[in-house]
Amino acid sequence: MDNAGSTTEKQKKNLTGAYPKIAKQTKLLNTLVIFAFIYTMYLAKSLLIPLFFSAFIALLLSPLVAIARKVFVPRTISAGALIVLLIAPFTLLTVELAEPAERWMHSLPKIAAEISEEIEEISSSIDAYTTPPAAEPVEEEPSIFNWFGDDDSPKLPVAQPDTSNSVTDKIKQSGIDMGITLFSNAPFLLAQVMACVVLIFFLLVFGPNLFHVFIRDFPVVTDKRRALVLVDQIQRELSAYIVTISIINTCLGLATAGAFYYLNIEDALLWGALVALMNFVPYLGGIASSMVLLVVGVVQFGLTSSAFLPAGVFLFLNIIESQLITPAVLGRSMQLNPLIIIIWIAITGWLWGVVGVLLAVPILMCVKIILENLGVFDHWIRLLESK
Structure with missing residues (x-):
């Protein structure tokens, strides 16, 4: 009996000592899985970016296709019409803005050189006031070591590095590199856009049937009703968020373009479209737009107080939009x-680069909605909504 009791106690001790090892191995395995997931997302970005972008657009347009289906309009016709209606405004806007955008791209190195020259002139004038006067040369007293030296030998001048145009050259080279990068990536970007258009069409036409078959027949979906409710809520809330943000950003771009046109700022429509697009990136988009508009003001008005006019007007409109209009329209649930x-x-x-920046908030909204519907990780939901 004593031997049996001692054996049981030894087994308990062995199991107790094994628990920390198992816990450490589990944490290590979870960490490796997270790093593998991040690496896969980065490595497969050329495949995942069109998939995610197309899925979001199809998710927004699928209710309209369903409404058209109820009035006996085939999915193929309604999906094609919606894609045409979606592409047409962007195509017209691109054609309208192509000429001023191309002009600015060609003049970007020259503008950068002019701005750098102005900055160099200001810095040289400041240095002229702050640099102390050069000390007078002191005659060297004769020394016993110079008696046998050749004092009449010519002194070679020390070459001074010419840094006057280094900043200008670097800025010019940066502009040229940026232009080369844009032109070299244009075919790949065009191919991705075409792939997204084709994928959106097929998702709208064949996606709903595939989804219902997956929910109904696949055993991996245990709670089928809950899965349908979850997808429906993601679709409704995400559609409301994206449509609302799109309307707000469009109004901000139109207001900016109208104000710039009234103030006789060149290419007002181009800057309005740029502001509307960059405002889809919360907080950082407004900062980037202000920096671009500051350069625009310097180019048009020079280094004067009027150079702050475009950025100042945009900041005024952006503060009204971000602090008053958007919180009032979206409400607490979308914050x-x-x-x-x-x-x-x-x-x-x-x-994922620029597309990842644009998709960041919709993806985060989807994660928040999924966590709320599954009823898990309440502390993460409170963290996401905290102010």
Whole structure:
């Protein structure tokens, strides 16, 4: 009996000592899985970016296709018509803005050189006031070591590095490199856009049937009703968010373009469209737009107080939009913590570039909606909504 009792106690001790090892191995395995997932998302970005973007657009347009289906309009016709209606305004706007955008791209190195020359003139004038006068040369007293030296030998001048145009050359080279990068990536970007259009069409036509078959027949979906409710809520809330933000940003772009046109700022429509597009990136988009408009003001008005006019007008409109209009329209349920948004934008931008920055907030909204419907990780939901 004593031997049996001692054996049981030894087994308990062995199991107790094994629990910390199992816990450490589980944590290590979870960490490796997270890093593998991040690496996969980064490595497969050329495949995942069109998929995610097309899925979001199809999710927004699918209710309209369903409404058309109820009035006996085939999915193929309604999906094609919606894609045409979606592409046509952007195509017209692109054609309208192509000429001023191309002109600015060609003049970008020259503008950068002019701005750098102005900055160099200001810095040289400041140096003229702050640099102390050069000390007078002191005659060298004769020394016993110079008696046998050749004092009449010519002194070779020391070459001074010419840094007067270094900043200008670097800025010019940066502009040229940026132009080369844009032109070299244009075919790949065009191919991705065409792939997205085709994928959106097929998702709208064949996606709903595939989804219902997956929910009904696949055993991996245990709670079928809950899955349908979850997808429906994601569709409704995400559609409301994106449509609302799109309307607000369009109004902001039109207001900016109208104000710039009234103030005789060149290419007002181009800057209005740029502001509307960049405002889809919360907080960081407004900062980037202000910096671009500051350069625009310097180019048109020079280094004067009027150079702050375009950026100042935009900041005034942006403050009204971000602090009054957007919170009032979206409400509390759509609000997310600004710090978490910026960190998440930085992560998605590092993973997927510009498209990742644009998709950052919709993806975060989907994660929040899924967590709310599954009833898990309540502390994460409160963290996302904290102010």
